[in-house]
Amino acid sequence: MLTLETVRYEQDEFVLSADWHLAPEARVAVIGPSGAGKSTLLSLIGGFITSQSGRLLWDGQDITENAPSARPVASLFQEGNLFPHLSVYENAALGVNVSLRLSAAEKARVLGALDRVGLAGFGARKPAQLSGGQASRAALARALCQDKPLLLLDEPFAALGPALRHEMLDLVGEIAREHRRAVLMVSHEPRDAKHFADAVIVVADGVAQPPQDTATLFAKPPKALRDYLGHH
Numbered sequence: 001m002l003t004l005e006t007v008r009y010e011q012d013e014f015v016l017s018a019d020w021h022l023a024p025e026a027r028v029a030v031i032g033p034s035g036a037g038k039s040t041l042l043s044l045i046g047g048f049i050t051s052q053s054g055r056l057l058w059d060g061q062d063i064t065e066n067a068p069s070a071r072p073v074a075s076l077f078q079e080g081n082l083f084p085h086l087s088v089y090e091n092a093a094l095g096v097n098v099s100l101r102l103s104a105a106e107k108a109r110v111l112g113a114l115d116r117v118g119l120a121g122f123g124a125r126k127p128a129q130l131s132g133g134q135a136s137r138a139a140l141a142r143a144l145c146q147d148k149p150l151l152l153l154d155e156p157f158a159a160l161g162p163a164l165r166h167e168m169l170d171l172v173g174e175i176a177r178e179h180r181r182a183v184l185m186v187s188h189e190p191r192d193a194k195h196f197a198d199a200v201i202v203v204a205d206g207v208a209q210p211p212q213d214t215a216t217l218f219a220k221p222p223k224a225l226r227d228y229l230g231h232h
């Protein structure tokens with residue numbers, strides 16, 4: 001379980017604070033106005049930036065100073081970050097071992113992940129030979145190969161149309177359930193948040209609020225959320 005304990009991050013005028021924990025295996029959407037700090041929150045958890053004060057804990061263990069690779073976290077960004085010169089198989093295999101020297105069991109894990117995301121038989125292709133949806137699936141396969149209990153998604157499917165995006169969110173949800181992983185997903189689409197998440201973190205006015213039950217929150221939105229929804 002992830003805990004953010006009186007975390008406060010500042011850069012120039014920008015402030016973001018957070019003080020809450022995620023339930024195990026939670027599926028949480030992160031929503032809020034542009035520039036409010038949604039990506040910053042994920043970067044803090046992923047270890048790409050460090051807060052000035054507070055602590056991050058995983059199952060009670062302090063991970064505040066851990067490098068990204070030493071955190072229980074796999075990240076998936078909008079661009080998917082596929083390497084164009086590597087095959088789909090190699091891109092996914094990077095999630096297991098960046099040296100790409102894999103044991104037989106690890107190779108089987110990569111093929112299993114490609115199969116699970118619907119890319120069996122696509123391993124030899126280069127990213128340029130994939131559709132947008134297939135590229136998203138390849139990036140998801142890599143995140144799956146990382147075998148970490150918390151998956152951070154920063155609008156990974158924003159470039160896809162609504163139908164494909166829903167399909168990918170459903171796939172992420174199914175995979176998260178099968179592998180008992182928690183998911184934290186930044187979304188600009190309140191509909192996606194409702195579709196996907198059992199809890200929502202509203203980021204606004206310098207605060208990442210504690211996760212709140214999705215249905216309850218949308219039934220009676222607080223002001224920060226009403227303001228945000230007013231623009232959608």
Ligand SMILES: Nc1ncnc2c1ncn2[C@@H]1O[C@H](COP(=O)(O)OP(=O)(O)OP(=O)(O)O)[C@@H](O)[C@H]1O
Nearest residue numbers: 011014032033034035036037038039040041186203
């Ligand atoms: N690399 C950076 N260097 C300096 N400031 C940054 C950088 N990235 C973001 N910021 C600033 O940090 C603040 C939070 O940005 P962040 O990207 O976390 O917001 P966001 O809620 O994810 O926004 P959006 O919905 O537009 O993606 C903003 O004021 C932004 O201008």
